[in-house]
Amino acid sequence: MKIKNVTCHVISSAVEAPFTSSRGWLYKRRGTCLVEIETSDGIIGWGECYGPPAVAKAFIDTQLSSHIIGRDPFDVEVIWEFLYNRIKDYGQSGMAIAAISGIDIALWDIIGKACGKPIHKLLGGAFRTEVDAYATGLYFTNTDRLIAEAVEEAQGYVQDGFKAIKMKIGLGSIEHDYERVAAVREAVGPSIRLMVDANHCFSVPTAIRLGRKLEQLNIEWFEEPISPEDIDGYVEVTRALDMAVAGGENGFTRWGFRDTITRKAMDIVQPDVCAAGGLTESKKIATLASAHGVECVPHAWGSAVGLAATIHFLAALPDQPPSLFPFQPMLEFEQCENPFRDHLACEPITQVNGKVRIPDGAGLGIEIDRSVIEKYRDA
Numbered sequence: 001m002k003i004k005n006v007t008c009h010v011i012s013s014a015v016e017a018p019f020t021s022s023r024g025w026l027y028k029r030r031g032t033c034l035v036e037i038e039t040s041d042g043i044i045g046w047g048e049c050y051g052p053p054a055v056a057k058a059f060i061d062t063q064l065s066s067h068i069i070g071r072d073p074f075d076v077e078v079i080w081e082f083l084y085n086r087i088k089d090y091g092q093s094g095m096a097i098a099a100i101s102g103i104d105i106a107l108w109d110i111i112g113k114a115c116g117k118p119i120h121k122l123l124g125g126a127f128r129t130e131v132d133a134y135a136t137g138l139y140f141t142n143t144d145r146l147i148a149e150a151v152e153e154a155q156g157y158v159q160d161g162f163k164a165i166k167m168k169i170g171l172g173s174i175e176h177d178y179e180r181v182a183a184v185r186e187a188v189g190p191s192i193r194l195m196v197d198a199n200h201c202f203s204v205p206t207a208i209r210l211g212r213k214l215e216q217l218n219i220e221w222f223e224e225p226i227s228p229e230d231i232d233g234y235v236e237v238t239r240a241l242d243m244a245v246a247g248g249e250n251g252f253t254r255w256g257f258r259d260t261i262t263r264k265a266m267d268i269v270q271p272d273v274c275a276a277g278g279l280t281e282s283k284k285i286a287t288l289a290s291a292h293g294v295e296c297v298p299h300a301w302g303s304a305v306g307l308a309a310t311i312h313f314l315a316a317l318p319d320q321p322p323s324l325f326p327f328q329p330m331l332e333f334e335q336c337e338n339p340f341r342d343h344l345a346c347e348p349i350t351q352v353n354g355k356v357r358i359p360d361g362a363g364l365g366i367e368i369d370r371s372v373i374e375k376y377r378d379a
């Protein structure tokens with residue numbers, strides 16, 4: 001079996017109610033680059049790249065795809081190393097690695113379909129049949145009623161069955177952030193697991209001051225308190241706070257995560273399988289983390305393809321640490337408007353009582369609805 005064709009599909013859709021985070025830019029569209037790889041045997045594999053979809057497509061079309069045509073898709077490690085070494089003089093991180101990620105996921109999908117096995121079996125087996133999912137949301141939509149909208153949205157997730165919620169923070173005032181998180185905690189009650197995500201908008205002292213206040217509200221982790229480049233700063237924040245500090249959605253490859261993990265600059269690293277180097281590389285990052293007593297809880301922000309890949313990756317992560325009543329790694333199930341998460345798979349990935357079943361079909365275990373690609377096609 002040989003790789004015959006590599007096709008990138010750039011798709012996007014307008015968001016009805018644009019939202020923002022501490023970054024300040026408005027999310028007006030959701031879009032992604034899907035990677036379709038066809039083999040000489042007629043097997044089709046799907047992958048997804050995180051980040052600006054047109055850039056991922058350009059990278060794959062001009063730098064990567066010609067180097068994998070004619071290769072055996074089972075040589076997924078060999079292909080990964082080849083592609084990385086081919087582009088590392090100008091692409092050790094960022095979109096270059098996101099592009100490799102999309103190819104890598106598609107190859108795993110092909111291998112699974114060729115063997116008739118789900119990807120988690122290929123990764124060594126599933127530690128669980130379903131994953132605990134947390135709702136990511138509580139962005140900023142209406143700045144006149146930031147607290148009310150957060151409370152209403154959180155209550156909606158609880159009604160939907162979620163047992164864990166991650167909310168955005170970063171309102172430019174420690175008191176205002178605390179007030180909003182406190183209102184959500186009050187509304188959802190003490191038994192819902194609650195996380196906060198600052199999208200790296202704070203300085204080290206502000207993150208520590210806010211973190212100490214938020215700890216009173218039983219917050220499970222503080223995500224991206226400060227800028228991802230500042231590993232020394234992460235060491236400071238992580239040592240200063242009792243609650244876990246998380247980050248890494250903008251990290252790439254085992255080398256990109258190495259210093260963060262070996263210095264225990266965060267308690268939890270969050271590689272995104274569609275960005276950090278695909279399933280092949282995310283496994284290595286998770287192993288590196290495990291060896292240093294750092295948890296790995298992947299980031300996810302994509303279509304049904306990226307979500308399915310993330311679920312297989314999670315399925316194959318051991319409990320951290322193993323115990324009678326373990327804290328299992330949770331699935332980030334973002335809940336903002338996104339037709340590609342909801343409609344791209346013929347049978348959508350859904351949660352019931354805060355749990356998502358791990359797909360057991362071959363490969364990613366999802367079937368792609370091509371009419372959705374055609375409907376939202378940009379390129």
Ligand code: CA
Pocket residue numbers: 197199223224249
């Ligand atoms: Ca985040």
